Amino acid sequence: MNLKTLAIVAATILFSGTGFAQTSPSIKDDFKPSTFNQPGQEYPQVNSQGYARFRIVAPLAQSVVVSLGLGGTSGGTVLSKGADSVWTGTTKGPMEEGFHYYHVTVDGGVFNDPGALNFYGSTRWESGIEIPAHDQDFYALKDVPHGHVHQILFPSKSTNTSRRAFVYTPPGYEKNNSKRYPVLYLQHGWGEDETAWSNQGRANLIMDNLIAEGKTKPFIIVMTYGMTNVVRPRAGGLRSFDIKPFQTVLLDELMPYVDATFRTIPNQANRAMAGLSMGGFETHTITLARPDVFSHYALLSGGTYKPEEIKDKSKVKLIFLSTGQFENPDGISKATEALKTAGFNAVSYVSPNTRHEFQTWRRSLHVLAPLLFKD
């Protein structure tokens, strides 16, 4: 080992521990429990700059590493064992605003943080942490009228079971028995499920707040599981995905149940489909295959439409394309321009300083909702 190599190794060691961050004068000492902690749990904590601090009890462990580090989902934070046999550590830098999945590796085993609530992502229930965002007001729990999120179990002949979906009905839905509503079918991403848009996406609170401010037309949102054919989600990736079983469940089983059970306006003009990531791929495929069903299409970090893919322009009322700033803003922007040039009502949205994560999608829904079902 020569001197240069040694210097690099030393520098790596200096910056790979948590000591650097914990002793840095630039870290503000205003850590508070994450809003997504389990009741009464003090850790994990977040400070006003977005640093996260973790605390894990495992007195006999040799190694405890949290999967979150500087920035977004990359990197990790190696915890150190204190005199009290408790492992603690702080991220090496501020995390990006919004929601992040994470887990804790204890002596080579992957577990959840006992302090945090769990959210379904990466085909498992993972720990989640919320980094306060400058614009968090739009998805905050406020003293406004709240809609309901119904857990429904609808019959599915094609899969020979009762399947679960969640249905958001806007505030006041129960009051006026003659009022009918448009419907948005809203899909999660790969490895997530029908709980994602309410739990980590806060779709119901986003809608409650928008409706209270008079910024959107009230509508129903339907959220169901999109990886219908994947029996063992951990075993197969996107390559084993087949759209057919999901399309059958969505259009031939769930939609008739929703139209028969809820006071929907059951026609193409009042039906939208949107999805994030893999849910965008599903939206793209199904809206193109069945232009008679949906009139509003939205892909959130989920690709684009080309004008030539759409056979009958008159059937499409809105195409919404969004992405995180650190994803593919140029691609979204070019695709939107091409759609506009071809005469479509196309709108694009780029979420500032976010990547392929729920803060991008919360913001996207917040921008999308007011554009839907305009008369």
Place this chain on the structure above:
Amino acid sequence: MNLKTLAIVAATILFSGTGFAQTSPSIKDDFKPSTFNQPGQEYPQVNSQGYARFRIVAPLAQSVVVSLGLGGTSGGTVLSKGADSVWTGTTKGPMEEGFHYYHVTVDGGVFNDPGALNFYGSTRWESGIEIPAHDQDFYALKDVPHGHVHQILFPSKSTNTSRRAFVYTPPGYEKNNSKRYPVLYLQHGWGEDETAWSNQGRANLIMDNLIAEGKTKPFIIVMTYGMTNVVRPRAGGLRSFDIKPFQTVLLDELMPYVDATFRTIPNQANRAMAGLSMGGFETHTITLARPDVFSHYALLSGGTYKPEEIKDKSKVKLIFLSTGQFENPDGISKATEALKTAGFNAVSYVSPNTRHEFQTWRRSLHVLAPLLFKD
């Protein structure tokens, strides 16, 4: 140490390992994934005799112990590390039928089993396992019409927030806009929350199945958090519990919201309150304090009523007392006899071969529901 002591120690050692169970010819090799596993997860597994088998990956750990052992919630199962660095182990005997909370202690730290779904109990989200029961049909997911479980957020001035509750509406609730329903307010136990009765209790499936068989009058069930005053549930036990804040939320805030939002029959004759364990204590206290509100009372492993506690016998339509066979069947039986002698319509139920756990309470609800709101 004399010989007798040594013999006892030796016997203890012989029976405390997992080797005994794993090599016993009496254990049937028909293990299947627990029905409460996370999607696609093979472990934990359960066999037809009720043995549970666990598998935890933590290659560098020195000790992995599962909190479940022989029988119910007592004891533990020490896992052993295999050649593949994976920890496995089987309970030393069959588990009791039904649902059990558990956790995994890895090198002194308490974590959840990454293979199992989580359920809120003991003031945290814990792993859960389902041991197939001989009578599991009554809470199985079947091809029958299903009610909805609504997540509602109701305004609470006394606690200065929007609080969450779950409301079960029976199948067909949406179809007939003029039909109104009685309401059961159903409380969880200490350390649990408003998710317990649907998730581990399967209250919605029990009702769906009873209604499909024509065995119960359809009614609405309202479930909310009962430890209202306990800001940090882990810090305080029952001693820090105060009924007043909960009673205010339940009667002055939640009930008016429910009656204004759902098609209830908003009178005393059509209102029941029931609770398990601490929820029974709450039911007992509130029904006695406010005889004008509820007409049907049910305590599930939650104590008894004495005839002299009830001021106006004419206001009480039903008193239901239940318990697990391994809890306090004599106490329940004597209290019920005393109530009957005093002229009350009292019914008792003892759940066979169960203790203070959800199988007792699932069965109790199954027996209770058909007794409620009889004309």
